[in-house]
Amino acid sequence: MPAFTLPDGSVRHFDHAPSGAELAAAIGPGLARAALAVVVDGETRDLSRPLEHDAAIRFITRRDEEALTLIRHDAAHVLAEAVQALYPETQVTIGPAIENGFYYDFARPEPFTPEDFPAIEAKMRDIIAANAPFVREVWEREAAITFFAARGEHYKAEIIRDLPAGETITLYRQGEWVDLCRGPHMRTTGDVGDAFKLMKVAGAYWRGDHRNAMLSRIYGTAWRDRKELDAYLTQIEEAERRDHRRLGREMDLFHIQEEAVGSVFWHPKGWALYRRVEAYMRRRLDANGYQEVRTPQLVDRALWEASGHWEKFREHMFIATVEEEEKTLALKPMNCPCHVQIFRQGVRSYRELPLRMAEFGACHRYEPSGALHGIMRVRAFTQDDAHIFCAEDQIAAETVRFVELLGQIYRDFGFPDFRVKFSDRPLIRAGSDAVWDRAEQALSEACATAGVTYTLNPGEGAFYGPKLEFVLRDAIGRDWQCGTLQVDFVLPERLDADYVGEDGARHRPVMLHRAILGSFERFLGILIEHHAGRFPLWLAPVQAVVATIVSDADSYAEAVAARLREAGLAVECDTRNEKINAKVRTHSLAHVPVLLVVGRKEAESGTVALRRLGGAAQEVLALDEAVARLAREATPPDLLPAWQR
C-alpha cells in the first residue's frame, strides 16, 4: 500500500493508489482547490493520474513559480484549439512553454497575421470559460499514427513515428479537442486564467531545420495573474526605451545607412564612448602582460585555405580581387591566422611562453541579412581579440588569469554578475578525438583550478576546440554572451607554429583564443541598453554641460568649461538664448550626467551650481572644488588609486 511523504516530513498512507487530486483532498480542502499539479519524486504530473508507489510528494499551486510553465503550456493547447476552431484547414505541430510565455507552430497555407489575434483571443477565452478538464489517454503507437493521419495531422503522425520505441504515447483531450502531448497539464482549461496575450507572429522552420517547411508561429505570453502580465508588458516597454538603436539616434552616437549595410557610422559622441572603452581595455591588457599587434585587413585566400576557414566559411567572407593580378584576397573574418604569422616569425623559445598577443582586430563577415540587428550584429566589427600561445601545462594558469581579468573588467563596466558555459566538441570538427579529449580535459581542469563553475553546452564548441563562454546579465535581467576562451590544438598544427622547448626540440604551442567584450560594436550596444543611455561619468560621451541663466554669464561659462576640459572632462557649453528650464530639460533628455548652471551669482562669486542627472537637488560649489571632484569622479576605474576603488 503506497505511502507519501509530504514536504513537512509527514507521511500519508493509502490502501489504494490515489490520484493526486485525492491525495490533495486528504491533506485539506484548501489544497484540493488550489493544487494544479503534483510533483512525484521530482517529476511533475497531472493530478488525475493514480499514484501507485511510495514517493515524496508536493503540490504546485498558483503561488508557485512552477505554475507558470503549466499555465503557459496549457495556454499553448488552448491557442491550438482556438486556431483549429477558427481555421479548420490548419495543422498543429508543436507548442511549448518558453521563457515569459509560449508559442504554437501551425502549418497553414496562409500565415497568420496580428489582425487574426482578436478573434483567436476571444475564442481562447471561450475555451477557458468552458473549463473543460484535460483528460490523459495512453495510446498504442500505430493506432495513434492512424488516428492523426486520418485527421490530416501529418506533422503529429510524423512526431509519433519518430518517437523512440518504448515511449509512452499520450493524448490529451480538452472538451472535443485532442492533441498529442506528453503532459503534464493542469486540471481544466479554466486553470489557464485570463492573464495571457498573443504577442506576435513569426515564421519558423519545422523542427528548426532551414531545409524544412516554414510554419506559422504564434507567440503568446501568459502569467499567473493580471498584475504579473501588466508588469511584463511594462518591462517590454522599458526595453524599448533602452533600445540602443533608438538611444543611438537620440544621443547622436551613430547611424547605419543603406550604402553600408551592417557597418557603423560612428558620430563624434559615439566614437568618444568607443574610445573610452578602447583606451580602458588597452590599459587593462597592457597591465596584464599582453602585447598589442596590428595585422592586415586583406589576406590571400591561401592562408584561409591553410587555416581551414576557406572550406568552412567561404560564403561568409568578403572577397576582394584586382584586375592586375590573379590573386584572391579576403577581408579577414578573424585575426587568429594572422597572429600565428607573427608568432611564426623567427624562432620562438619556451621562455617566451605564454605569449599573449592582442589586437583590436577589425573583421568583416558576410552575415545573413536576417541576422543584422542595429550595432549588435553587424558585418564589420572590431574584436577585443587576443591569442595566448602557451604550453599545454600553462592552460590552467592562463585560464585562471583570464577569468580574473574578465571579472574585473565586467565589474568596471557595471556588470557584477556573469556565468560560464562550457561548450564541448561539435559534430563537424577538425582534429582527432584524442586531441579533443585532451583539449576538453585541459579546459575543465583549468576551470576547477580557477574556481569556475559552469553549465555544460553540449556540441556547441568551435570546430577547432572546446570553449568557455561568459554570459553577463544586464540591468533588466537579459543575458548577453560576450567573453569567450577557446582552447585550440588544431590551428598551430595547420599553420605550423612551433617553439623550441627546454629539451632543445620543437614543440607545438597551444593557442587560447580569447575575448572579453566580444566585439566593440555589440558590447557598446549592450552598454547603451544596460545603462539606458545614462552612462557612469567615466564613460559618458558628454560628461558635463555648463549652462547659463543669463547671457552676462557667457564668458564665465566658457571659462568654467575650459577649466573642466583642462582637467580632462568632455564638456559642452550651452549659452543658447533659452530659459534654464529648457536647458535642464534638453540636457536631461540627452542623459548628460552633470549640469553646471551658472548665472550672475556664480559668475560674481566664482562658483557653479552642480546638478546631477535624474536629481532635482543642486549644490553650489567653488569652481576649484567642482573641477577637482568631477575630475576624480570621471577617472576610469583602473586609474583610481587603490584606496579609492
Add this chain to the structure above:
RNA sequence: GCCGACGUAGCUCAGUGGUAGAGCAACUGAUUCGUAAUCAGUAGGUCGUCAGUUCAAUCCUGACCGUCGGCACCA
C-alpha cells in the same frame, strides 16, 4: 537566406487615385529669464528605388533595396 509586417520633413506620426500636412527639432526675430519645453515668424519633402496599370500614382499591382519581429546562422 526563409516567413511576415513596415518604409511620408532631421525625429514622432497624420493623410488622399487629381504631385502632401501636424508637433518637436532647425533657422530668423523678440525676450535676459534661477533648475524638465518663452513667444512670434521662416524654411524644409523627386512620399525607399525601379517598372506597370491609369488621362492622372505618394496612394493600386509587381520587382528590388532597406528596416523591424521571429526562424535559421553566428569561426
